Amino acid sequence: MNIKILNILLNSDKKVSQRQIANELGVSLGKVNHGFSVLLNEGYIDNDYVPTKLGKNLLLRKRPQRAVILAAGYGMRMVPINTEEPKGLLEVNNEPLIERIIKQLHEVAINEIYIVVGFMKEHYEYLIDKYNVKLLVNSHYSEYKNMYSLGLAKEYLNNSYIVPCDIWFKVNPFSKVEDKSWYLFSKQKVTDSIWNVGPRGSVKKVSKGQAGDRMVGVAYVSTDDAEKINTALTLSLESKSALEHFWEKILEENGKFSLNGKLINQDNFREINSYEELRDLDFNSSHLQNDAIQVIEDVLKTDLKGIKNIRVLKKGMTNRSFFFENSANKYIMRIPGKGTDELINREWEYETYKAIRNINWTENILYLDPNNGYKLSSFIKNAHNCNSRNFVEVSKCMSLLRKFHTKNLKVNHKFDLYGQIKFYETLRHGKSAYRDYLEVKKRVLGLKSFIEDHIDKWVLCHIDANADNFIFDANNRLYLIDWEYAGMQDPDLDIAMFAIYAMYDQKNIDRLIDIYYQGKCDLITRYKIYAYIAVGGLLWSNWCEYKQSLGLDFGEYSIAQYRYAKEYSKKVLKYLGEK
Template structure:
């Protein structure tokens, strides 16, 4: 049944011939005859080709009235672009993805548009004035997937399109009349889809061994299905874990896909999920030239085509980094994370890397900017982090740490532990979330004189001696990421390793004896305990500051505070205080 004929008949101001319908709609006269016969059969028109009440009701109930654009996500795979602009505002041929979608919606008369924003939400604000859209703010975009975004827009699902912000359609995918609800699939076969569209539009679930039709992300919901999905989202709100899924998960009910499937060709759209996909679609896009890409081009003497296989590395506590390949080599580009400028002196870091550049067991630094913290380094192949629960690996890490300390490398800056505690307190700016914080801090302060009295020497220390920063690669062990390094007592690195590994006292004692080759005296052991308490308070404050920026480190945060509380008591008991 041709919906466009029905629309044409509704808007006619005079009798329209079958021939004129064929010309206006660009279809054959025979198809016009067949479609008119079907419309009469369903009683949408009468024998004189006048549209009936049933036909008008059909058009009304299947006329898209609004659209919801999902644009809250971080877009992890878009590094390095997503450090400067959210995905929806990436430009293709001089036009942002989201503006193109809005203009396509306007073409078919849809002006009621809701955009769910989160990451860099302020960048979308101008759309309110330019297109009279409404913004819905998703404050949980970092944790939940887009099902939560759709939940926030659940009141606008009836007769609505649902649209991802990162899809570029060659032709306008929206129309004035939709005959039924649907979800859009592509003919492309992919292994991460469990659905396949059948000839009549049904969507069949397939086995995990099969490839399914690619899910595009666009859908239309009529009045009935919009209400049904709203009810499902309200139920999902009672089970918050569901919000960790993409919204398409809710379309599976009782192992069945609740919408019809609609297929488009794979060359009629592009989903922009990565730097390389943007480059392939528009090589001249202004967003391809980020500061970090310019660094890579200059250092490696290459261009955009020489930067391939970009992948986000695990989101670190301090930085965002991405992996890429150039020719046959692999590299890591570090981009400082949120709030990092407050935490780290990049000029001190630069001095440290200059001091250790001749060591064979640190990362190979090709570029380090002391002003913005951008760092380009060679990727360590076949790498794995130290497992703190495997004593054989820990022993090798302590041997390397002892070797480093004995090299007596010096720099002109010092890591002042107590000064840093006060600094992090100032950064968090509010009272600590821990009710007995003042009492615990007072105990930690009492340890200072004991620590300073028993420092035997100061050398360059790593400070951030996290097991994750000890990297095994074949027969080589590396110690990487020297952001916090400075002059200090070598025993501080032992304490740092222990609290990062979240060791209990038995494992801490084993670690101390491994470093000291079973020759650690009681005073030194108690001093390391004192460092554990003091460093625990340091990182506890660091975590509270980071939490004020929206970052959460889970059990690690509480563990650091427990070290401060419990080990300050141990040492003060030993000292008889």
Template sequence: MKKKNMNRDKYKILKVLITEDVIDQRKISQLTKFSLGKVNNLLKELNKEKYISSNYALTSSGKEYVKSHHPQQATILAAGYGLRMVPINTEEPKGLLEVHGEPLIERIIKQLHEVGITDIKIVVGFMKEHYEYLINEYDVDLIVNSYYSTRGNVYSLYLAKDRLANGYIIPCDIWFKDNPFSTLEDPSWYLFSDKMTSHSHWQVSKSAKIKYTKNPGNRMIGIAYLNEYDARKLNDRLGKMIDAKMYDSFWEDALTCKKQFLINGRIIPNSEHAEINSYEELMELDSHSDHLKTEAIEIIEDTLNIDKTKIHNIHTLKKGMTNRSFSFECNNKRYIMRIPGQGTDKLIDRKEEYDVYQQIKDEPYTENILYLNPVNGYKLSEFLENTRNSDANDWNDVTKCMKLLRRFHHENYQVNHKFDIWKQINFYESLRDAPSAYKDFMITKENVVKLKSFIQDNIKQWSLCHIDANADNFLIDKKGKIYLIDWEYAGMQDPDLDIAMYAIYAGYNREQFDRLIDIYYQNDCDEVTRYKIYAYAAVGGLLWSNWCEYKQSLGLDFGAYSIAQYRYAKKYSKLVLNYLEKKNA
């Protein structure tokens, strides 16, 4: 049977009547902020419509209305990384962060139970196993978003699209002082706070209508209630967004259309809730939370000899291909903390990285390392102020990079380990535990392997090489000083490999590649060396292509970069083989 929806003002009166034990018109006026005259008229209408009796008690019709408008279910979104939560999110997903000894998601579940909602599903992804205990503890169900690393919460909600009607949508990283849920809901609503922020352009009017504004709007909290009608509209919008592959969108984008918000707004005081999106927000809400005691924070405290309360302005840096890093300030100085990423322990020997930094630690062109753990790879370094990444398309920058690279190679550092690129190709291939997605992979690999003897016969120098000498790892400050950072892959190798690595990461074509070689060799590169560098482009392309396929098996996708690397393996292996065939004819 279709539900009968009630006038919003009468609904507010009815909600007060079922939630307050002792009631009179004056108290109703205080709670609803309606005038006494308006309260009196609304009560008369509710009585006339047979929802309440003359003493404000619910009639049978009123009880039926309340029963039919009781929320039925809730969906909690808990799949994302919570990138802004570094360094906490390296050990626990954000929904399980504890505030005053209670995990955020458990508090939400308990508050739902208080209003009789037990049909609860949680969309999980990152560290999904950590949420498994909730199944037995609270009789909830889990929905797994297997694409959590590449598809945002709009996809998470899409996975739960069939259960949104008469239910709540709730983010997992929110804390409420008082229970925000109710035994009675009628109009759909989205929750805002009374705090105005430039991050929102939606303003809630006194009539609960949500209007677009170019000025700061009400802070969006992330909770919504949807009735059947609005759930159908939202489902339709979600489906269109997924068909259009709008995976980077927030689910709230499905509530908006041409600067119109599809449902009404509800406002609560900003002091009544806390959205915990960062380490500092958790610190502010509960400075004694056990989750503030992460390994990364303890390293910072011990190394800098400070208390965690001195750590400020934590910012997640651009998520790297291998690591998760964050910058922070302490005593008016900035630092960077590196936390090794997923699967890194299989890819990098941290003891070898430690040995490399011990060799180059006094060089003025690398970062100042304050702490480096040779076992797990945690690294603390001073932030290089007023620097930028070099630009592989700016040939002035490229010239500076090659000059520094040549200087480093000429210093001829020696360590006790080598970067065996052939071994690494096979190693990365074995890690993915499945055939390559490229149909002609075995042909390409065979062509690349044919280059091995040509390369080995023409190595002129064997010294410490960076291996990952791409443009992003060269930093240039405002005075033009240049640095080379992130020596994770460094080992003994042919310096010409570093030149090729720079080229293939930059996506250079043949003409650009030749220009790079000429800059490094100062226009004095012989033909055989040039083709050996081409050969390294093929070998490096296959290496990083295998690396990308392994990372993709972990749910990490590097898009066009992975295809570009495979193309280098195909194109340049054929180029060098043709050259050798003509030369040996």
């Protein structure tokens, strides 16, 4: 308060009264009178209420010098917009969010601005020339929360604002002078905050089960606190577990919040975390219209107002999909993921869906574009994926798979198992990360003639017939969905694919085979399925290595696939040798 009084006195062209200052600051006249008394007694103003040299030096020390804007994140909740533009560049009233923030910083004479970028970083490059900002590149934006981003800017936190890129303020929240560090909270109560801001800015934990003040993400760090926060960030950068948190985690010390809290009314700002939040703030934003939304509007005969409750679904291995509602119905819109164009032939997928269109246990496709892969389908309500450890459900899946195979459907394309291995090897560029890859590959290729000599029939197969693609609805009706990889193949390959995706051991693999074949699988066929497990393992191992080159990691799944290639190629070759 006293610093703000001092700042008004210094920057006023004419003498201002204490009442005028009280009105400007929105506080009582008594508080201003007390502030004048303190400033006078401590030598910051003279008897004429003019700031002294000591007062001017104090203001210099209390003046914000720079800002760090965090703009590296992918913004998963912004589907479908985030396929075209990073959320910091979304426009509200024809102005990108990040440009509004920069302009508001300039209004208070802050020109030293650092922007931490990552996802679609190239889109922010123009800001260097337009506003003379500096870009800091976060190459791990898909792996860590924004703790890592702030860590990249830790040397710039002295007298600095920290600002997320996806926030819009009605009134400039920044100031030419700041007395001490603070963190911004909204007066809105939310269940995901454990903090409440007291009358004088103290921040305390809420009682268990109570809602706290919403955390906004904006902070000011003074000289006094910068070194402490810098040290905490340095320690966080050395800990992978710490990097999985948002940067605010370092403000929690022994159950207490290390900065003062500052409150803002909910009406004075908006966080743009979703498509609907952008729509509600600016219905005419140019970013509300994109290809996916246009498809929805055209197919469902609706408009922007009719598309509600958008939420991103679990990030798939191949695609990014989002759920939404229209009227009383629910839908899923698929948007092909990173690198998908090289993996999936969308014209073949289109042909497959034409071939299965009369089967009533596949998803209801309302729209499928063979060029860009956009797919709109009805949502299966109250559904769950097959639990690969629940063999009652697995038995139903195998029964449905067997039923599908006996339909003997045909298409004009095949799934070339060995050709796909070679294709993925080309995509991943360079040698495999597995030291004995060439040896394992040689054994797997050695199974080819055994497999081809024992194929009984050649029909349309799902290829990606894993437990996640078998869906049970509320009435326990079973569906088989997602036919991207489907093509002409040996039905036994589908059995192998289910097994290796579930990461079954030998006992469960044999159990799966016996379920599909109803206890009548001959030894040759069993070993042919083992061979498919080896080939499929090598295929998906290469697929994982390619995806990893794009920054996507599938954990133990990738190693498990390579182990299938390694162990089951040995098993089949041993059997063939003995035979």
